[in-house]
Amino acid sequence: MPHRTINLHLVSDSTGETLNSIARATLARFEDHHVVHHRWSLIRSRLQLDRVLEGLNHEPGPVLFTLVDRSLRLALEENCMRLGVPCLSVLDQVVDLLQGQLGARAREKRAAQHVMDADYFRRIDAMHYVLAHDDGQGTAGIHEADVCLVGVSRSSKTPTCFYLANRGIKAANVPIVPNSALPPELAEAPCPVVGLTIETNALIEIRRHRLRLIGADGVRQDTNDYIDHDSVKAEILAARRLCNQHGWPVIDVTRRSIEETAATVLQLMEAWHARRGSAAAPAPVDPAAVVLGGGAA
CATH class of the missing domain: 3.40.50 (Rossmann fold)
Structure with missing residues (x-):
């Protein structure tokens, strides 16, 4: 199988540590291929997201994201659909599983793990x-x-x-x-x-x-x-x-x-x-x- 080079966009409304860890752990299993990382952290407004969309339009590639704001998620997903690139919210399945087990809905709170407690x-x-x-x-x-x-x-x-x-x-x-x-x-x-x-x-x-x-x-x-x-x-x-x-x-x-x-x-x-x-x-x-x-x- 020929080696491929792809752009991978990591979009987070927090520090991006979660996405970086997931990308590092999974890409270690594809060592014969080249992946160009585009890290977008602290994306919390439409103006900031527009910079992400501009970069995505210029260098299309799959998107992994952790965004809590529904309007930002929707805008990102619509742009990815228009470009024909896959887009995945990496925490959704885990959140859905825990909501089912706990019988409670997760709070829509960004950077919940980064608190000064x-x-x-x-x-x-x-x-x-x-x-x-x-x-x-x-x-x-x-x-x-x-x-x-x-x-x-x-x-x-x-x-x-x-x-x-x-x-x-x-x-x-x-x-x-x-x-x-x-x-x-x-x-x-x-x-x-x-x-x-x-x-x-x-x-x-x-x-x-x-x-x-x-x-x-x-x-x-x-x-x-x-x-x-x-x-x-x-x-x-x-x-x-x-x-x-x-x-x-x-x-x-x-x-x-x-x-x-x-x-x-x-x-x-x-x-x-x-x-x-x-x-x-x-x-x-x-x-x-x-x-x-x-x-x-």
């Missing part, structure tokens, strides 16, 4: 916490953490913590440095501690890239322990051994995205709370979540 401020607080407790900073505050990640340098601890913070999780991270002791607060942490590991060659490549970014081209790459193969391998093994000694589960992040790593951390957190019979513990998780493989979950 307690959950919103919990996420902001978690972001501030991650900033203050990144890379071993503020270890005295580990007792406030919901989870603590440990691992060697450049094993994706920081980006994983920020992703978790966006879910309202206070995540601290502590580097495992050769010949350096871990902070004593970690041994008494009242939260799950999770180790992150990575394959030797992958870590060396990440560290080489890091050195290039910070202008460390003058470093002798054949002797620098930071990227020396034997030294890095020993560092990773020592870190794994340390986690095993403390009974901390370890996730191999080599072939995992940040999202997949964070999802596994959340599952391990659920399991940790379930074992302790926490009143706030979520439902039990799939035992496969604790498998330490590097493959995507």
Whole structure:
């Protein structure tokens, strides 16, 4: 089948995050084809919609939308019908299903998921916490953490913590440095501690890239322990051994995205709370979540 190039228009009266996630998840299954994204966010008036229609007329293509305003929906659907391009409201089927199950009509409220409520401020607080407790900073505050990640340098601890913070999780991270002791607060942490590991060659490549970014081209790459193969391998093994000694589960992040790593951390957190019979513990998780493989979950 020949490769095709299409225009895909994502039209939202909010931030467009929902449409972006749906498009990313579905288009990953069509990697041999080229899709040009046209993102139209915060479309809340007819004047704003007219800009969308102009763009659609100029570069026709299928439309995915999340619009609550009925008049805007109708105008968009009529224009798509005139152009002969498919147009789909991605949330309608889910809303219809839930209305039937709940016996209540959904409110016609745009951006209902983006409100400044307690959950919103919990996420902001978690972001501030991650900033203050990144890379071993503020270890005295580990007792406030919901989870603590440990691992060697450049094993994706920081980006994983920020992703978790966006879910309202206070995540601290502590580097495992050769010949350096871990902070004593970690041994008494009242939260799950999770180790992150990575394959030797992958870590060396990440560290080489890091050195290039910070202008460390003058470093002798054949002797620098930071990227020396034997030294890095020993560092990773020592870190794994340390986690095993403390009974901390370890996730191999080599072939995992940040999202997949964070999802596994959340599952391990659920399991940790379930074992302790926490009143706030979520439902039990799939035992496969604790498998330490590097493959995507």
